[in-house]
Structure formats: structure tokens, C-alpha cells
Amino acid sequence: MESVERILFRQLFDPESSTYTYLIADVYIQEAILVDPVLEQVDRDLQTLEELGVTLRYCLETHIHADHITGTDQLRKLTRCRSIVPQNPHTICADRQIQDGEILRLGDIQIQAIATPGHTDSHFAYLINDDRVLTGDSLLIRSCGRTDFQNGDAGKLYDSITQRLFTLPDTTLVYPGHDYWGHAISTIGEEKCWNPRFVDSPGDPATRKSRAAFIELMANLDLPIPHKMVEAVPANELCGKTL
Numbered sequence: 173m174e175s176v177e178r179i180l181f182r183q184l185f186d187p188e189s190s191t192y193t194y195l196i197a198d199v200y201i202q203e204a205i206l207v208d209p210v211l212e213q214v215d216r217d218l219q220t221l222e223e224l225g226v227t228l229r230y231c232l233e234t235h236i237h238a239d240h241i242t243g244t245d246q247l248r249k250l251t252r253c254r255s256i257v258p259q260n261p262h263t264i265c266a267d268r269q270i271q272d273g274e275i276l277r278l279g280d281i282q283i284q285a286i287a288t289p290g291h292t293d294s295h296f297a298y299l300i301n302d303d304r305v306l307t308g309d310s311l312l313i314r315s316c317g318r319t320d321f322q323n324g325d326a327g328k329l330y331d332s333i334t335q336r337l338f339t340l341p342d343t344t345l346v347y348p349g350h351d352y353w354g355h356a357i358s359t360i361g362e363e364k365c366w367n368p369r370f371v372d373s374p375g376d377p378a379t380r381k382s383r384a385a386f387i388e389l390m391a392n393l394d395l396p397i398p399h400k401m402v403e404a405v406p407a408n409e410l411c412g413k414t415l
């Protein structure tokens with residue numbers, strides 16, 4: 173039980189981009205990790221770190237974002253934390269790349285990288301201490317990330333979610349990178365049963381959509397391009413440095 177009290181886990185929200193940032197801290201060693209920080213929320217994140225009495229060690233990205241600029245570059249300048257991105261990231265600014273299956277440790281925090289390409293070609297989910305998974309823009313609550321730009325691939329996303337995430341224990345908590353409908357947390361079991369992108373009859377996990385049906389569904393979403401994409405992608409390729 174000691175590790176339960178020792179680890180702090182906070183879900184933080186940016187209302188403009190509907191992005192969730194996660195702060196995970198080990199209060200014994202007073203060190204923390206931020207996952208997917210947002211540039212406009214750097215002051216909030218710094219204040220939260222200060223109030224919790226922890227030092228930022230790493231900024232970890234699930235992928236290169238198209239809808240917001242990462243806070244990593246600012247946070248790195250202000251705290252001297254190190255930035256970590258998934259392997260083959262289309263960026264050379266990060267301090268380190270993490271590999272599929274690698275485990276990042278900070279005190280009692282254990283973060284296992286799970287390659288989940290499809291939303292972008294370099295995208296990772298992160299399993300935290302075996303009981304919760306940060307899914308970035310792969311699996312969202314009752315939805316999933318789009319696949320129509322940044323080398324997105326609906327077939328790869330289907331494989332990532334059905335073979336890498338849906339094979340985690342049903343009780344694993346799901347913490348997404350975004351939510352647009354008021355959800356915050358789900359579980360793998362709940363998403364296998366109720367996510368309409370993956371089942372034909374929500375409530376009946378036996379009606380799992382085929383890979384071909386999922387690809388067809390994703391090809392016909394007809395979503396608008398994120399209004400920040402033109403500035404966000406180049407900035408994020410520089411870890412959030414704005415020109």
C-alpha cells in the first residue's frame with residue numbers, strides 16, 4: 173500500500189484544445205513527469221508542481237500534436253527537465269527517444285511505452301504502474317483519434333487498439349489525450365463493450381467491428397482540419413518552440 177500514497181496522479185485540462193495533460197509525481201523523491209503539456213497552460217503546470225513540492229524531471233509526449241503547441245520547450249527552459257518523445261518522432265529537438273516496450277522509471281513510478289501508431293505514424297500509449305494507461309490520441313473515451321493526416325493509418329490504429337490496448341486487463345483505467353464530450357476516465361473493459369468505433373452494437377462486445385469496417389468508418393468521418401494545425405505541427409517538431 174505504500175506505493176499508493178507515494179504516487180500522485182493528476183489529470184489537468186486545457187479547455188481551448190480539450191487536451192488532457194497528466195502530472196505523475198513520486199512525493200518521496202519529490203520528482204515529477206508531465207505527459208503532453210500544453211503551451212498555454214505552462215503557468216498552471218508550474219504552479220501545480222510548486223504547490224505539490226515536486227521538481228519536474230521529464231516532459232513526455234504521446235505524439236507530435238496537430239491541435240495545440242506543446243509546453244515542453246518552455247518547461248525545459250524554465251525547469252531544465254528533459255524531453256522524451258516516441259521513437260522515429262519527426263523531430264530532432266528531444267533529449268531522448270523512448271522505444272516500444274521500454275520502461276521509464278522515476279522513483280516508484282513505472283511507465284511502460286506501448287507503440288500505438290495509426291493516429292500518427294509515431295504514437296505511444298503509456299502504461300503507468302500497470303493499472304492505468306494514458307492513451308494519447310489512439311483510444312479516446314467512446315471514440316478514437318482521427319487518421320486523416322500526419323501519416324495516419326486507420327488499419328494501423330485498429331491493430332494498435334485491438335492488439336495492444338484491448339489486450340490489457342479489463343480493469344485498466346483509460347486516461348485519454350483529449351475529450352470533447354465531458355468524459356474524463358474509462359476502463360479497457362468499458363471501451364471494448366461500449367466504444368461505437370469498435371462495436372456494431374454498443375453494449376455487446378461480441379459485435380466487434382472488422383478491420384475493414386473500421387477503415388471504412390474512419391474514411392468517412394469528414395472532420396474539419398484543426399485550426400491550429402498549420403502552426404502547431406512545425407512548432408511541435410521543434411518541441412514547442414514558437415518562431
Ligand code: FE
Nearest residue numbers: 236237238309
Ligand atoms: Fe493528436
